[in-house]
Amino acid sequence: MAGQGFERTGQPVLLTDEGFGPVRHGATPRAVRADVQGLRAVAVVLVLVDHVFGVPRGGFIGVDVFFCISGFLITGLLVRENERTARFSVREFYARRARRILPMAVLVLVVTDITAKLIFTAVRAHQTVVDSLWAFGFLANVHFVAIGTSYFEAHRPPSAIQQYWSLAVEEQFYLLWPWMLLAAFLVGRHLLKGRTRTAVGATATVMVAASFAFCVAYTHSNPTGSYFSAFTRAWELGVGALTMLVAGNVAKLPERTRAIASWTGLAVIVVSAFAIGPFTAFPGWVAAVPVVATAVILAVGPVDGGVGERWALGARPSLYLGDISYSLYLWHWPAIIFANAYFVKGSVAARGSALIGALVLSAITFQLVEEPIRHSFWLSRKPAGYVRDRRRMSEWTSDNERTLMLAAAAAVALVGVQVWTVVSDANDKTQTVNVSDVAPVGDASGATATTEASDPFAALVKSSAFATSWGKLDPPIDSLDNAGAPEWIHDHCLDVRADNETRCSYGAPDAPHLAVVLGDSIASSYLPGIRAALGSAYRVQPLTLGECPMIDTPTKASAHSTGLNQRCADHKPWALHEVERLHPELVIVSNSFAFIDALVGGGPAGSSTNADRWRDGTQKTLSALSATGARVVLLGAPPSSENLQECVTVRSTPQDCDREVQPRWLTVRGAESAGANAAHTTYVDPLNWFCYRSVCPAVIGSTPVYWDGVHMTGAYSRSLAPQLARVLLPTP
Secondary structure, three states: OOOOOEOOOOOOOOEOOOOOOOOOOOOOHHHOOHHHHHHHHHHHHHHHHHHHHOOOOOHHHHHHHHHHHHHHHHHHHHHHHHHHHOOOOHHHHHHHHHHHHHHHHHHHHHHHHHHHHHHOOHHHHHHHHHHHHHHHOOOHHHHHHHHHOOOOOOOOOOOOOOOHHHHHHHHHHHHHHHHHHHHHHHHHHHOOOOOHHHHHHHHHHHHHHHHHHHHHHHHHHOHHHHHHOHHHHHHHHHHHHHHHHHHHHHOOOOHHHHHHHHHHHHHHHHHHHHHOOOOOOOOOHHHHHHHHHHHHHHHHOOOOOOOOOOOOOOOHHHHHHHHOHHHHHHHHHHHHHHHHHHOOOOOHHHHHHHHHHHHHHHHHHHHHHHHHHHOOOOOOOOOOOOOOOHHHHHHHHHHHHHHHHHHHHHHHHHHHHHHHHHHHHHHHHHOOOOHHHHOOOOOOOOOOOOOOOOOHHHHHHHHHHOOOOOOOOOOOHHHHHHOEOHHHHOOOOOOOOOOOOOOOOEOOOOOOEEEEEEEOHHHHHHHHHHHHHHHHHEEEEEOOOOOOOOOOOOEOOOOOOOOOOHHHHHHHHHHHHHHHHHOOOEEEEEOOHHHHHOEOOOOOOOOHHHHHHHHHHHHHHHHHHHOOOOEEEEEOOOOOOOOHHHHOOOOOOHHHHOEEOOHHHHHHHHHHHHHHHHOOOEEEOOHHHHOEOOEEOOEEOOEEOEOOOOOEEHHHHHHOHHHHHHHHOOOO
16 A cells, blocks of 8 residues: 555645655645545554554454545546546556655565564564565565465464555556556447447446455455455445545535534544454454545545644644555554564553554655655656756655654653553563462362472472573474474364374273373364373373364354354254264363354354353363263363564573463353353362462473463373373372
């Protein structure tokens, strides 16, 4: 997404470029679409405050606003060029795009890669460089779809380049759109007696309809892929194109009607940012709400009493934010990532540094990179009579002085933020939940949790919760991507089906005892410890499936999905049938606590309805398993911690990676304990295996507990063998 001002044709009507871009200095007031510039400011502010502060949670719709603006302005530029000259140069269009987009895009990529090398671990820095290469080729969205749909990559730290996905969507759209317009111009000129706008409208309508239909369907089946796909976003740019075509007719409406419409559109955008959230199926049909609202404002145009007034979106601060919106969008995300890496993640210091850093970098690079390149004579052809006079040079110089003053003031503020971090970090470290809230609940067999006084392992967990320096870790941080349970990572036995069940069986075929392991990836992560605990006397048969908790309650693939996970629904009765066929002596179940908010037809996140349904579903499953004659043990999920691949930096300490016990984990523990009791089976509370009271360290002893903050490393799972043996093996 980018923008480069307005076309100097003598017609004071429109800004004519993409979603981001400045108003050129010296333009006449009527030449400035203040409402458009103000919309850019609204869009980038929504994205910025959402990412920095988490409010509004739907601030990401700012990108959809940009897409609509981009389609409106770019299409207007090309249509008017064709009408004015009876032709338009596709080559010149791409040259303008490259001149406008590449300098800032490349600069941010280079600075981000260098900073990543200085702050991140070697593996994460390498990942950043790889992401940058995809972004440079305008394929970031394709790359992030692959990451999001890969189970191993989905849990990696957020990329410092992630904001480039939307830039990739636009550039992919503009690889085809100018050629589609060219075809429409030819059809309109030769077959429709010069009605080129009719041909453009028909082309855009077909494209919007096809893309929107695909968007709705694909969002339902693949939320991650649909979010990043150019095919599911093309209709948003197409709506902008259609808006440009009808804007002339809308401008004939009474001014009062148009003014009310523009304010209504702005109100809908703002309300949408608060009503839409991360659990909304998006983009889908919901994206039409902010997109149509944006189209209304664009179609209404400049009007007395509308949103573009100088006391509203046309105010100087709003216009300036619109000017720097492209730079601000590019800088804000790496600023957030690096601030969270340098300070305590989510702290006042991190958020303040990210906000100030993004604004300062945007202001400086806008003035010293974007503007000079945009106005460079040797990089672009200028209309006849265009002269860079002393007044223009003076304006540019004064702007630089203002920028430097702003940078100096912000630098002082940044120092203040770093001083504040000393207090902020201390406060963050002293916040804990009530110890009574996380006291172990024991299990249905009457076993109670051990303490550090009677168990050296518990003492090790306690000391690790207060560690202040990193030792030599095994496995090392840089190898965590490959450090999960080998049964999952190397043997590819997370998803066990009829065609790989025999291959994914562990232990001697003639072992005297058989244990079956059921559940999702959490159960698979327990496998190294389970196998070590049971020893050679047991053959261990996993029947696990990723993203499929073994409870008799229908679930979605994730809290972000919209419908039943059919793959999981088919797997659970098959797995139960296999247990009946195999007649194991021991059945071990373990499920991810994250799925409590991914129940089909469930209540909102954190609701008691979800807890009740999880309890009832657990009871039904455990009762059915117990009816086979097996001894059934439900292992509680690990409480999780911070992702070491993200929180370990050149400045971090082990305590920076500790995490308090999450409310969702407590809820699931209570539900599973109650369900196991009702089914007269065993529930094992693993709290003291991972946490000291409310603090859950990411490293215990010298062993990283999780490879991604959620799933245990194979090494740590094996270290739990003595604890698992006590609860899994029958008492003599």
